[in-house]
Amino acid sequence: MCVYYVIDGKFEWNVGGRNTVIFPTDAVYVLPGEEIGGANGFLDIGTFAWIQIEVEQKDHGRIAPGNWSSLSDGEVQAMGTILSINKVGHLPVITETGRIFQSLRLEFLHQEIGYYTRVNHLLDELLILLTRQLTRQNSQGRDFPKKFLQLEQLLRKDLSHQWTVEEMAASVGMGTTLFNERVKSYSGFSPLAYLINIRISEAIKLLRNPGLSITDIALDTGFYSSQHFSTTFRKLTGYTPREFRKKNTSDE
Numbered sequence: 001m002c003v004y005y006v007i008d009g010k011f012e013w014n015v016g017g018r019n020t021v022i023f024p025t026d027a028v029y030v031l032p033g034e035e036i037g038g039a040n041g042f043l044d045i046g047t048f049a050w051i052q053i054e055v056e057q058k059d060h061g062r063i064a065p066g067n068w069s070s071l072s073d074g075e076v077q078a079m080g081t082i083l084s085i086n087k088v089g090h091l092p093v094i095t096e097t098g099r100i101f102q103s104l105r106l107e108f109l110h111q112e113i114g115y116y117t118r119v120n121h122l123l124d125e126l127l128i129l130l131t132r133q134l135t136r137q138n139s140q141g142r143d144f145p146k147k148f149l150q151l152e153q154l155l156r157k158d159l160s161h162q163w164t165v166e167e168m169a170a171s172v173g174m175g176t177t178l179f180n181e182r183v184k185s186y187s188g189f190s191p192l193a194y195l196i197n198i199r200i201s202e203a204i205k206l207l208r209n210p211g212l213s214i215t216d217i218a219l220d221t222g223f224y225s226s227q228h229f230s231t232t233f234r235k236l237t238g239y240t241p242r243e244f245r246k247k248n249t250s251d252e
Helices: 074-084 096-110 113-140 145-158 165-171 176-187 192-205 214-220 226-237 241-249
Strands: 004-009 013-014 019-022 027-030 036-038 048-053 055-057 063-065 088-091
Touching: 004 096, 013 088, 027 113, 048 096, 063 074, 063 113, 074 113, 088 113, 096 113, 145 165, 145 176, 145 192, 165 176, 165 192, 176 192, 192 214, 192 226, 192 241, 214 226, 214 241, 226 241
Parallel strands: none
Antiparallel strands: 004 027, 004 048, 013 019, 013 036, 027 088, 055 063
16 A cells, blocks of 8 residues: 655645545555546646555455554454545545654664664554544544635736735735745745745646747746746756656647
């Protein structure tokens, strides 16, 4: 199975047949044979960690950790049942996952004495965390103000405008200090970096249309010039706009 943890940014994935928005501190898990993918067919901007965990298929499709796990038979059976019922899951605001991923990264990096045992214990801890969260999920919701989704819609409608932090804050009825804090908490980015990511995500969609010039796309999405656009695009995606267009339109 695979487990993903979003560090910053915002991802729109198809999770279990539903288009789902994944925010920082959210986790997603996928059991063997299941899939997730981008909901919109274009790159998302952000950072996530992921790990693949060895599990075994038992009777009735129930899964269980491999021989590496130190969980009791009863715990394995209960957790396997919960996960087999929910083969793909999105678990909002599960910050403890970030600590486990960081600890796993350090173990993989240094491989000190007791490395295998420590990694196995951390994987057990991760599975316990996920299944506990699943049992609580129905009674929990993410307190996410609709005004930020409305802000994103507003920005996308007029990306060529040179938005300031003051203008963005005013559009949602906040002062700049509170606005900065809320956007950072929501997205992991400062407001201006958040705006740039929206511009790049919109440009990614426009680049799929070969009839639009790169200069026009740059200006329509709020960049000062095609050079400014190209530099920013490459920094965030690893490709120049021309390279991205060639890679994503050559087979169409």
